[in-house]
Each structure stands twice: as structure tokens, then as C-alpha cells.
Amino acid sequence: MKNAAPKAIAVNRLVEHVMRQNRGRLLAGLITRLGDFQLAEDALQEASVSALKHWGRSGPPHDPVAWLMKVSFRKGIDLIRDRQRELRKSDAIRIEALADAESKTPQIIPDERLRLIFACCHPMLEEKSRVALTLRTVCGLTTREIAAAFLDSEQTMGQRLSRAKAKIKSKGLCFAVPEPEEWDTRLGTVLSTLYLIFTSGYVNEDTGPRDLCQEGIFLARLLNELRPNEAEIKGALALMLLTDARRPARVDAHGAIVPVEDQDHRLWPEDIVAEARKILENAVRQLQPGPFQIKAAISDCHMARPTPDWPQMALLYGSLWVFEPTPVVALNWAVVLAETGQAELALQRLDELQSSLSNFQPWYAARAHILEKLGRTSEAHTVYRTAIQLAPNDASRKLLSRKVQAITI
């Protein structure tokens, strides 16, 4: 055998590359046919090992993805056969049906990732499990990478993942795109899971080996590709892109957070902002308003220059309130009102929220800011102190400390 070792290196790289690019797609197709998450993962794993052997001999096949799909499917059937010894005849029938399906497997692999995403983000699963399962199955992160992102041990995360997979299997959770009557709520769960992935990356910057912001954007893009006429998917994607664009500007040279209105917009990547605005425009044109589109629009107005479009933002918060009447929305709404010259009203609204947002740091920061605007500086000073004590990280502590120092009593 000539050149075996160099080929081994080259084939390894190819298998890694094909798996990284197509893992989600392959898994989705396998789960659809085999009906079992764990079985599909095991089968794909075995197929990638065989790929190393077979491709190492005579080079890769013409269509590596189709090869992997075919071989994984056969491995899956073999795995079921292995287990069959302990099982009853009903499975024999299932295998017949599967083997029959295999002969009919078309050359072009249908894209089953939409079903996969809906299964991973099923409302029956816990929120954290949804996040973990989506990252594992659709994005192809390793258990170790997911554990690192959430500061869990690899073992804990592994258990969480296998529990989630077992739950899907035991409940016979349908691996399907939801019916029209369920669609809106199920899509809402999917989008909030993706957004949670994105914000996890945004909050704990640089903790994990993979950038979760990029994974969140990847998933939103994928979903938008699979369902191109869904305004809320576009809204979520636009919101993530706008938020992501502000990353280079959100902390200054001294490590203090810079509020959006004070950020140097020249640091925002123009192409990303332009893309996000275009996506949002397309979404709004579909006339299916929803919370993600409204939040993206608020973000867009906040990023308007020379100054944010505060009046428009206040109106948008009014619309968001219809979808999400939560104290946090009310808080942000009040902050915007203060910027439109209605500081008294804003303060009044904040005071109404006190009981539901006690110990919520942004409430103190907002109240201090509004008191300062009203010229009630000594009160502002005291509230700033509390906000600093409760600050979640150094960057926001620095910003608040600077504001306190700027107050002249």
C-alpha cells in the first residue's frame, strides 16, 4: 500500500470537514428514518469510522454526504438487528420496512433539519435541555464544548443530553414539523431557544471554545432558509445581527460598558447592520407583526444616528407590550419615555414596578439615571450605589461608577 499514511491525514481532514458541514443534515435525515436520536448518532459515528477506512484506500466517493447517509443507515439497521436478539418480532417487521425504505432512498437527501430543530426545541423538554440538544444535534458541538459554555461538568451535560434523548424516545415525541394550529406557539419556543443560545454567548463572552452568538445566528439563518416566508424568523435573525454588530463598540478602552446611544457607530460592521436592516424591512413588509420583529425594530431605532429615534422607540414598546406584558418590557419602556422628555411619567412607572423587580439590577440603574435627569442628584447618588453593588460584571460597574463621579451634588 503506497502512501497510506499521507492519505490517512488527508482523509481525516475530509471526513472532519464533511461531518462539520453536514452533521445536522445527516442526523436529521437519519432520525427521520430510524426514529431514534441515540441510534442515529451511533450509526453516524460508525459510518464516519468506516469512511476513514474506505476513503483511505481509494480516495473519497463522488458524493461523500450521500455515502455517509447510505452507510449510516445500514449501520443503523445493523445496530437494530444486534439488539433484536433480545427483542420481539415486532421489531423484525420494523427492520423489513426500514430495509425496504433503504432501497427506495433517493439520491438527493431531503433536508429534514426543520423537523430536527422542532424536535430539539420541543416544549416538553426543559429550556436548558433544548439549548443543549440543539447545539449538540444541529450545530454539532461536542458535549465538552456545550458543558464549557454553560460552566457545567462534561458528565453533567452528558447526562442532561441522554435524558433529553431518552425522553424524546419514551414519549414517542413526534419528529415532525408542527401542524398549522400549533405552528405559532411551537415556532415561538424554537425562536426563544435560539435567542437564548445567542444571548448566552453575548453575556459570557469568551468562556467557551465555540462562539454561541455565531451558533445562534447560524441557526436563525438556517431556519430562515428552511422557512423563507416567516416574518418572526426574520425578526429574530435581524435582532441577533444588530446586537452582534454592536459587540466591537459595547465596551470602551477602560473596560466600561458603553450604552448603545453613546457607542461609536463607526465600530459597527456596516455590512452586518445593512444586512440586518434589509432582513427586517422584508419581515415588516409581510405584515405579520410579532415580538422579535418589534425588538429588532427597537434595536434599529436605538442605533439610529446622530441620535436614537426615542419617540419611535416609545411607540414600539407600546406594541411590544401587547405581546409581552412583562415587568422587564415595562422597565425598558419607561427608560425610553424618560428620553422623550417624560421623565416624571417614567419615574412614576418605575415606582409601580418596584415590587416585581426588587433586586433586579437594571431597575436601580434606570431609576438612578432618571432621578439624575430630574435633578434629584442626592437621591440618584444613593440609588447608583445600590446599582453598583448589584452589578453583574465589572464592565457595568465601571460605567455606573463613572456616572456617580460625574454627579455634582
Added chain:
Amino acid sequence: MKYMLLLYAAPDKEPAYGTPEFDEMMASFAAVSETMVNDGVFIGGEGLQGNETATSLRIKSGKVETMDGPFAETREHLGGYYVLDVPDLDTALKYAASIPIAHFGTVEVRPLLDFNQAG
């Protein structure tokens, strides 16, 4: 510190396809590169085509001379390389020892020359 691991092997010493040794070599290569990537030390690595595909070039008296094949006729051929970023030589050698080619060929470990110590 960055090191290049140069993999040399004699073609007639490599395991043949279909033998258990071949499968083991493939599996070991997969395991090694996965470990390198997971450990965060992997910078790059490629396999090379056989040395009969080499073209060598020299300039003699201002004239470009090319010839087929490598200049030196050696029994062991350069078949591929890895570049790793590891703290020290001992670590580089540990990775080198886990490359299956070490069983039937040679792995040469060389530090990269880096004048920019700050970077």
C-alpha cells in the same frame, strides 16, 4: 512554541489495505487529530501526494532547472506534516509518539523559527 512534525515513512513498510494494521492506523490517525484539535494545539496539517509527483527546482548560474522527483534519493519519504502550538518540546514529542507513523517510519520534530517572540 510552534513545532512542525514531519512524517517520514518508507512506502514498503506501510500497512496494506484490508489488514487489521491498516484499520488500526486509520483509527489512530483519527484519534490523534481529534486529540490535537480538542487540546487546542492543532494549527494545521496535510498529507502529501507520493514523492514521484514532486518537482524540484534549482537556479544554477541564473537559469532555472527543474527535475522530476525529489533531489535526494532516500528510503523514507516525506508524507505529511502537522504544525502544533504546544508549551514545550516534551509536549510536542508526546504528540509525535501518538502518531501511528512512528511505528513504521520516523517523525521529525522541529521548532519553528520565530523572531517575533512577543507574538
